[in-house]
Amino acid sequence: MYAGAQISLHPMSADFVSVIMNALGALDPYRERMRIETDDISTHLSGAADELFPAMRDLFAAAAATGEHVVLSATVSRGCPGGAGEPEGPEPAFGMIEPLSANIDACLTAVSAAPVLGQTVAAQFAYYPLGENRHMDGIEACIAFLSRSGVLDRPKNFVTKLRGDAGPVFETLGRSFLCFAPAQAHVAMDVTVSANSPSAR
Amino acid sequence: MYAGAQISLHPMSADFVSVIMNALGALDPYRERMRIETDDISTHLSGAADELFPAMRDLFAAAAATGEHVVLSATVSRGCPGGAGEPEGPEPAFGMIEPLSANIDACLTAVSAAPVLGQTVAAQFAYYPLGENRHMDGIEACIAFLSRSGVLDRPKNFVTKLRGDAGPVFETLGRSFLCFAPAQAHVAMDVTVSANSPSAR
Numbered sequence: 001m002y003a004g005a006q007i008s009l010h011p012m013s014a015d016f017v018s019v020i021m022n023a024l025g026a027l028d029p030y031r032e033r034m035r036i037e038t039d040d041i042s043t044h045l046s047g048a049a050d051e052l053f054p055a056m057r058d059l060f061a062a063a064a065a066t067g068e069h070v071v072l073s074a075t076v077s078r079g080c081p082g083g084a085g086e087p088e089g090p091e092p093a094f095g096m097i098e099p100l101s102a103n104i105d106a107c108l109t110a111v112s113a114a115p116v117l118g119q120t121v122a123a124q125f126a127y128y129p130l131g132e133n134r135h136m137d138g139i140e141a142c143i144a145f146l147s148r149s150g151v152l153d154r155p156k157n158f159v160t161k162l163r164g165d166a167g168p169v170f171e172t173l174g175r176s177f178l179c180f181a182p183a184q185a186h187v188a189m190d191v192t193v194s195a196n197s198p199s200a201r
Numbered sequence: 202m203y204a205g206a207q208i209s210l211h212p213m214s215a216d217f218v219s220v221i222m223n224a225l226g227a228l229d230p231y232r233e234r235m236r237i238e239t240d241d242i243s244t245h246l247s248g249a250a251d252e253l254f255p256a257m258r259d260l261f262a263a264a265a266a267t268g269e270h271v272v273l274s275a276t277v278s279r280g281c282p283g284g285a286g287e288p289e290g291p292e293p294a295f296g297m298i299e300p301l302s303a304n305i306d307a308c309l310t311a312v313s314a315a316p317v318l319g320q321t322v323a324a325q326f327a328y329y330p331l332g333e334n335r336h337m338d339g340i341e342a343c344i345a346f347l348s349r350s351g352v353l354d355r356p357k358n359f360v361t362k363l364r365g366d367a368g369p370v371f372e373t374l375g376r377s378f379l380c381f382a383p384a385q386a387h388v389a390m391d392v393t394v395s396a397n398s399p400s401a402r
Contacts, residue, residue, distance in 0.1 A: 006325070040398045042360075075391050080359065157205055
């Protein structure tokens with residue numbers, strides 16, 4: 001199935017070009033298996049759905065390691081009908097499993113096993129289940145997962161805000177994207193991740 | 202009806218704090234009629250749906266006028282069921298009108314009447330019709346509108362890219378958001394607008 005993202009990296013720095021160019025190097029381990037194209041607005045990353053969030057995490061962590069205030073903004077999608085003819089990842093090893101309680105437990109286990117990068121981030125995302133089947137039970141299960149993820153900050157209008165170490169935060173974002181709608185469902189997510197912000201929490 | 206956005210402004214500059222704080226002043230004329238709240242990730246703007254994009258345009262134009270490379274990223278929503286209890290704008294003076302050809306003509310007229318700000322921008326957006334009714338005819342009409350808007354750059358994976366003066370570009374984004382689904386429909390948009398980028402087109 002086809003999954004991908006349009007990712008923009010915003011370093012609040014006069015050196016933004018070098019911060020972005022150096023951070024893009026963090027995608028090198030993924031280049032063999034993913035399609036990666038950059039223009040003046042965003043980098044299109046597509047391939048195996050379960051590599052999308054690790055790739056975004058590594059890209060963002062590399063930029064945040066400069067100590068500059070950096071923000072990653074991404075439009076993420078899977079199962080997009082418009083993706084016909086796009087490179088496909090291997091058959092997805094994810095998707096909502098039954099019972100939903102087991103699904104939530106599997107996601108919580110993955111989050112506790114996520115690498116801790118020593119980089120605190122704030123994130124917010126909007127989740128859009130598209131297509132005919134609304135999967136409201138999946139959304140309710142995702143909310144239950146988030147409430148126990150350890151990185152839930154608070155719900156805001158239109159989005160849910162997370163805060164914590166980049167490792168568990170990106171794992172929580174990825175699991176929310178992958179595991180609360182069927183593997184073949186059309187799902188989109190709008191994600192913003194921020195690090196090194198001078199603003200008080 | 203309730204409409205709003207979570208807006209992030211990213212100046213690629215060491216002076217990002219003052220660029221953001223000064224640009225937020227451009228929202229002052231809207232403060233009486235809109236709810237405006239800023240935290241460390243975004244500014245929540247809500248109120249009358251037809252003022253959202255003009256307010257975002259003025260905010261972004263003020264930041265771009267510094268000459269710095271600035272990007273605005275926004276999660277925009279209307280008719281969100283989660284908006285119950287939120288401040289409501291006046292009854293919407295917009296929404297898809299029939300026949301769709303007249304709808305397209307009305308939007309094209311609005312774009313040609315949009316103020317020209319003398320600031321070239323690149324933008325891309327994803328449009329998400331939510332709720333039960335998919336409005337595919339509305340989406341097809343929106344695509345026809347975009348193709349004649351004068352600011353269509355190209356379709357990309359997951360998003361449509363625009364390029365032109367900030368005035369007609371924000372008007373085209375706003376009309377796409379407001380006019381191609383019924384006034385009461387739940388619609389979300391993920392928008393990125395960039396100015397003063399050193400990257401070649």
